[in-house]
Amino acid sequence: MFDQLIKQTVQNQMSADANSSFAMSGNRLEDSHIVPDVDHSLPAEKNAEIILQQMTLEEKVNMLGGEDNLAIKATERLKLPKVWCSDASAGVRCFQRATAFPVPIAMAATWNRNLLDQAGETIAKECRAKGVSILLGPGVNIYRVPTCGRNFEYMGEDPFLAGELAIPYIKAVQRMGVITTVKHFACNNSDYDRHRINSKVDERTLQEIYYPAFKTAVQRGGTKSVMSSYNPVNGSWASENHELLTRILRDEWGFDGFVISDWISLYSTEGPLKAGMDLEMPKADFLTFKRIKELINKGRLTEKDIDRPVRNLLKTFFEMGIYNRPLKDHQYPEYSEEHSQVSLDTAREAIVLLKNENNLLPLNREAITRIAVVGKMAKETTTCGGGSCCIKSFEPVSILEGIRAVAGDSVEINYIEADLNRLTHSEQKMVEEADVAVVAVGFTSQDESECYDKSWELPYLQSRLIKEIAALNSKTIVTLTTGTGVETESWLTQVPALMHCFFLGEQGGKAVAEVLFGSVNPSGKLPFTMAKKWADFESVKYYVKKPDKISVFRIIGPQGKPKFRRIRDMEYGEKLMVGYRHFDTNRVTPQFPFGFGLSFTSFELSQLSLSETSIPVSRLTEGDKIAATIKIKNTGQRAGSEVVQLYVKDPESSLPRPDKELKGFEKVHLLPGESKEITLQLDFSSFAFFDDNKGQWIAEPGEFQVMVGNSSRNIAEKAILKLG
Ligand code: GLC
Numbered sequence: 077m078f079d080q081l082i083k084q085t086v087q088n089q090m091s092a093d094a095n096s097s098f099a100m101s102g103n104r105l106e107d108s109h110i111v112p113d114v115d116h117s118l119p120a121e122k123n124a125e126i127i128l129q130q131m132t133l134e135e136k137v138n139m140l141g142g143e144d145n146l147a148i149k150a151t152e153r154l155k156l157p158k159v160w161c162s163d164a165s166a167g168v169r170c171f172q173r174a175t176a177f178p179v180p181i182a183m184a185a186t187w188n189r190n191l192l193d194q195a196g197e198t199i200a201k202e203c204r205a206k207g208v209s210i211l212l213g214p215g216v217n218i219y220r221v222p223t224c225g226r227n228f229e230y231m232g233e234d235p236f237l238a239g240e241l242a243i244p245y246i247k248a249v250q251r252m253g254v255i256t257t258v259k260h261f262a263c264n265n266s267d268y269d270r271h272r273i274n275s276k277v278d279e280r281t282l283q284e285i286y287y288p289a290f291k292t293a294v295q296r297g298g299t300k301s302v303m304s305s306y307n308p309v310n311g312s313w314a315s316e317n318h319e320l321l322t323r324i325l326r327d328e329w330g331f332d333g334f335v336i337s338d339w340i341s342l343y344s345t346e347g348p349l350k351a352g353m354d355l356e357m358p359k360a361d362f363l364t365f366k367r368i369k370e371l372i373n374k375g376r377l378t379e380k381d382i383d384r385p386v387r388n389l390l391k392t393f394f395e396m397g398i399y400n401r402p403l404k405d406h407q408y409p410e411y412s413e414e415h416s417q418v419s420l421d422t423a424r425e426a427i428v429l430l431k432n433e434n435n436l437l438p439l440n441r442e443a444i445t446r447i448a449v450v451g452k453m454a455k456e457t458t459t460c461g462g463g464s465c466c467i468k469s470f471e472p473v474s475i476l477e478g479i480r481a482v483a484g485d486s487v488e489i490n491y492i493e494a495d496l497n498r499l500t501h502s503e504q505k506m507v508e509e510a511d512v513a514v515v516a517v518g519f520t521s522q523d524e525s526e527c528y529d530k531s532w533e534l535p536y537l538q539s540r541l542i543k544e545i546a547a548l549n550s551k552t553i554v555t556l557t558t559g560t561g562v563e564t565e566s567w568l569t570q571v572p573a574l575m576h577c578f579f580l581g582e583q584g585g586k587a588v589a590e591v592l593f594g595s596v597n598p599s600g601k602l603p604f605t606m607a608k609k610w611a612d613f614e615s616v617k618y619y620v621k622k623p624d625k626i627s628v629f630r631i632i633g634p635q636g637k638p639k640f641r642r643i644r645d646m647e648y649g650e651k652l653m654v655g656y657r658h659f660d661t662n663r664v665t666p667q668f669p670f671g672f673g674l675s676f677t678s679f680e681l682s683q684l685s686l687s688e689t690s691i692p693v694s695r696l697t698e699g700d701k702i703a704a705t706i707k708i709k710n711t712g713q714r715a716g717s718e719v720v721q722l723y724v725k726d727p728e729s730s731l732p733r734p735d736k737e738l739k740g741f742e743k744v745h746l747l748p749g750e751s752k753e754i755t756l757q758l759d760f761s762s763f764a765f766f767d768d769n770k771g772q773w774i775a776e777p778g779e780f781q782v783m784v785g786n787s788s789r790n791i792a793e794k795a796i797l798k799l800g
Contacts, residue, residue, distance in 0.1 A: 079626050083522050086631055087462055090527065104172060105207035109402040110150070110157035120394035124387050130154055133379060136386045137368050141360020145339075146170060148210075148355065148389070156390075159398055161257075161336075161357075162206070165213030165229060165245075166460055166581060167199055167467035171206040175199070175415040175582065176469035179460055180214055181559045182426035182578035184231035184603040185673075187719040188743045189244045191422050196248030196256075198418045201408040203254045209398045210255045210301060210336075212464070216242050216289035217305075219560070219604045220265035220615050220654055223623040225529045228461035228559020228579055232603025233655030233670060235285055236738045239292025246297035253397050253405075258293040260305035260338055262286055262320055266646070268529045268620050269630045271341075274308040277648040280731075283766035283773075285654055291329050300333035300392050304353065306341045308643060312351075315342045321352030334388040346376055354385035411470075416583060423580040423587035425717070428600035429674040433572035436551055438594025438676055439512060446488045447514060448507045449476050450545055451538065452495045454516035458557050460579045461519075463526025469582040475516050475555055478585030482593050494541055504548055513549040514592065515542050518557025518577075527631060529623035532610045533563040546570040555588055561606035564667055576602070594676060599717035599743070601673040601787070605655045608667045614658040618649035656788040657734035669789035671721050671738070677712025677748065681720065684784050684793035692800040693775050696760040705755045706784050706793060710746035717745045718786055722756050724763060725781040733765055736783060758782070763799060775799060 114123045128136075135151050142161075143149050150158040163169035166177045177183070177195055186192075203211055215226070219233040231238035246256045263275035263286050277286060293299045302325060304314040314320055315337045325331045334354040342348050345362040356363040371377040393399050409415065429437070439447075457474040460466040473481075480489050490506045492499065499507065507513050517538040524530045533539065546552045546567070553573040556562065568574065575598070577588050590596040607613055653661065656670035687703040708720055722740035726733045740756035763775040777799050785791035 080522070082626050082628055082631060083525070083528070086527050087522050087525065090463055105160065105403060107402065107404055108157060110155050112155045112399055116400045120391050123394045124390035127154055127156070127390055128383060128387055131386065133382065134365055136382045137363065137365045139386050139389060140355060140363040140382070142355065142357040143359055145358040156399065157403065159209050159393060160207055161210040161212055162203065162208040163212045163464040165215055166465050168202045168206060168208060169464065169467050171208065173411050173470050174202050174206075174467060175411045175419050176459055176467035176472070177419045177581045178423045178426050178584065179228045179465060179559055179579045179581070180231055181228050181603060182580055183422060184237060184241055185428055185576075185578060185600040186422060186425040186743075187237070187601050187741055188425055189241065191425060192241050193244035193248040194418050195422055196245035197252060198415045200249040200252035200254040202410055202415065204252060204405040205408040205410045207403040208254065209396070210257060211249055212257045212303065213259065214242050214245050214256065215259050215465070216293060217260055217264050218286055218289070218654065220648070221613060221619050221623070222561045222604070222607070223529045223532050224265055224560075225267040225525050225527065226461070226463070227604070228524060229465040229526070231289070233605060234603070234738050235288035237603055237741070238289035239296070240741070242289060242293045243297040246293055246299050250298065250300065250396070253401070255300045255333075255392065255396055256297070257301040257303045257336055258290055258297070258299045259303035261290055261302050261325070262305060262314060263309050263648070264305035264307050266529055266619065266623070267527055268623055269644070270306040272630070272643055273646045274311060274643050275648065276310055276645050278651060278768065280766045280768040281648055281651045283768075284652055287324065294325070294329045294331045300396060301336055302331065302333065303336050303338055304341065306338050313341070313343050313347070315353055316344060316347030316351045318351040326352060333392050334385065346371055349377060349381050349385070354388045419581045420583035420587060423584050424590060424596045426578055426580060426600045427587060427591050427598050428576040428602055428672070429591070429598040430576055430668050430672070431568070431572065431574040432674050436512070436573045437553065437592060439592055441483065441487070441593060444483070444487055444511045446490065446510045447479065447483065447512055448490050448492060448510035448549065449479055449514045449516070450492045450494050450507065451516040451541060452493050453518045453557050454514065455491065455493065457516065457585050458518060458521050458579055459581050459584055460521060461524045461526070461559050462521035465526070466521055467581070472582045473585035475514070475585040475588050478587070478589030479514065479592065481586065482589035482595065496537065499544065507545055507548040510549060512551040512553060513545050514553045514555060515545050516555045516557065517542060524558060528626050529620070530560070531624040539567055542567045543570055553592065561604055563610070564606065565608045568667070576600070597676045597714060597716040598673065599675060599719070601671050601719045602668055603670070605659050605666045605670045606668040607659070608665065612659070612664050612666070614650040614653040614662070615648075618647050652734055657737070660735040660788055666789070669787045671719065671787035672789070675716045675718065677710055677714045677716040679716070679718040679746070679786065680709045680711045681706055681784055681786070681792035682709070683707040684782070684795050686782060686795050686797055689796065690798040690800060693777060696763065696775060696799070699759070702758040702797065703755050704740065704758055704782055704784070704795070705753055707751055707753050708744055708746065709751040710748055713748050715745065715747045717743055719743045720754050720756070721785055721787065723783045723785070723788065723791070724758070725783060726763065726765070726776070726778070727781065728778050729765065729776055731765060731767060736788065738788070
């Protein structure tokens, strides 16, 4: 009970913090059209220099700290307008009504690059309509443990999948003139105590697991902003970590945008500026004129240390057209039916059908006269996890409303809340007499949120309810509303059908009902491994024992106040053994494997062939590619989509490598009986690993297995490639 009180307090304070800003107080940004007096046909770098030369030191420093919780200050004298940010990856959280999308992990479960593009474009249109120029997303932190409170906000356990799906999202948002902010760099893989826990990670693990999604977002997505995380990484706060913000991000990856801090995450002045920090949010606590002036007077900083971040900001704002357009673009709606349709399309493809014994689903509307819908989650269906990613859904469609709408008037729908007590006799009878029973379980946005981690198990009363309903009705379907995998072992054998429904935004309930009744053929695939037992995860050996245990002390203010306590190390001792890399390498049987998801039709993969079966490593390092071609056929009776997944195995290597690694995927829609040929490109990065002895990526000569399947555990075809 006390935990709930703390969580509620945190949620209230996070909302209060956000609402404290102009943006969240329900105000609408005023139209404005302030443009600096420069020749806008000049290159962005040139205009940035022209403005920089005109700025006083005070004006420069003024630009390095935010205001109103979500804005970068204007410089009136030079007609530099205020630049507004908003959270974030599932929609425009601030500035009144917006379309609420499925959360990022649900977007990832679609494995559909086109949908990520459409979602990004739609969210960016609403940004432009509202006057927002910086979207504080997407988040791409790796799903290291199943109980991170913010797993819902990221794109799963595999760095290749997360990076590949971040690309279309970033390109679409930035195509609309809105800056994306890839976050939280780096190793913020738990919110248990995000200010205090020092992520201790070896170089190879960083390079192969925790950096790649960010590197892809920078190099192939072209993100113009990166947000540093709260936590220290290998002993240095991310916000002043030169290794992260300069050596890796800029020197190694060529990042040329700006680094924005997470909110209240600087701990000094000189460190961040020397490390590569450009902008302190939500306001300058450390990058203040007074502090900076003192350090300049002491010779610890020079004006050049200030010019660098200001130049990054100015150049990016000119480059993205922010300094050459009105604040708002009224050609776009702030929300609309069309936008909501994109949210629904994404939700439809996110749902993962995990179990469907005797083809209980899809339900046959003609044969169904009575459905029992049980559980509070059916009526109050969580649409997003708690915290800064949560978009207020206007008129959200709950699972119960979705079922009622899709089933139609001919079907009697009996809703039983069954929240705290056992079913009454009449409720039991209602369930027994129903043709099917749908039990909706999962977490609220208070129990699954930023600022703290979550429980591995479902709430006890929900697990008990599943068993109780399954005992009363043999045709029980469970819908799971959460951003992560959960414990299912204690009840799974008792139910014939299970759907992972994530947090699906404003249209989620409709999408769930459409899958239940078969108007949508599910095509989602798990972006993470679901285990039978908590202890099956290698990573939890190096994590906290009670992730959902909360304490006021650790949560003083939603962001935590590190000065009240000392830093604690969290060793990423599992190294590369994250998710399926561990389960497949160490032969641990998952409950449901990475990449898994059932369909109402069936598919056959065949005829895998490689454009070459032998190639010198030198040709790969020179940029040559290998084409892997596979035939896929819809062998069932109805149209559907399948995700062709390509994994690479390096059986012999000088350093130990995971059993397999995802290196390609494509989602394909096929009519019954239809076949298609899919070609996936393999390059140096498909075979290379990071040799931390040599400090570089290498691909070693030898035989590699190229494997194609529809999950990490269901490989249909293999081919051998010899690297010379
Ligand atoms: C929060 C989050 C970050 C968000 C920012 C602004 O603490 O960590 O993801 O964008 O503050 O709300």
